[in-house]
Amino acid sequence: MLMLLVLFIALVIGVVAYSYSMRSMSVLYRFNEKGNPAKEPAFAIFNPFRDRAPESRAEAFLNLLKEGKCEEATAVLSFTPEYRQELCGREANSPLLAWKLTNRTDNSGTTRMYYRAQRKNYDGYQGQLWVTVERRGSDWQVTKYECFY
Numbered sequence: 111m112l113m114l115l116v117l118f119i120a121l122v123i124g125v126v127a128y129s130y131s132m133r134s135m136s137v138l139y140r141f142n143e144k145g146n147p148a149k150e151p152a153f154a155i156f157n158p159f160r161d162r163a164p165e166s167r168a169e170a171f172l173n174l175l176k177e178g179k180c181e182e183a184t185a186v187l188s189f190t191p192e193y194r195q196e197l198c199g200r201e202a203n204s205p206l207l208a209w210k211l212t213n214r215t216d217n218s219g220t221t222r223m224y225y226r227a228q229r230k231n232y233d234g235y236q237g238q239l240w241v242t243v244e245r246r247g248s249d250w251q252v253t254k255y256e257c258f259y
Contacts, residue, residue, distance in 0.1 A: 136160040136214045136221075150224060150238070154213050164221035165211065167250040168241040172225075176206040187255060197255075204229040204259050209239065219245040220253075227257065 140151035174183035180198035206229055213224035221243050226236040239257035243250045
């Protein structure tokens with residue numbers, strides 16, 4: 111019994127040490143289902159030691175959308191006025207209620223986060239949305255927002 115406990119503790123310490131040493135990898139494992147047309151993973155295991163600054167910036171952006179402040183949230187995005195008006199109209203008609211991070215890809219200075227979103231009129235259906243942030247100096251800025259309604 112003591113031997114099993116020692117092995118378990120060694121395994122836990124090994125997993126924690128590996129995760130910490132790989133903290134530059136935001137996702138430790140992705141499970142992809144065959145035949146998935148979106149090529150999104152069914153689930154991902156996030157590194158608990160990852161840099162969460164990009165996620166915080168995306169969360170602030172999504173919270174503005176949830177609060178109905180679409181114009182303010184999208185002001186920094188390179189949308190035409192017509193597209194911004196269309197997008198904000200869609201956001202008003204299908205307001206965000208909740209979201210969950212499901213995947214994340216990191217490239218040099220750019221992070222794209224994939225979310226499952228719950229909207230007021232979805233009636234149990236979960237849609238998808240994507241937020242891309244880029245490092246600007248020491249801060250992160252949302253540069254792209256995409257979603258399905």
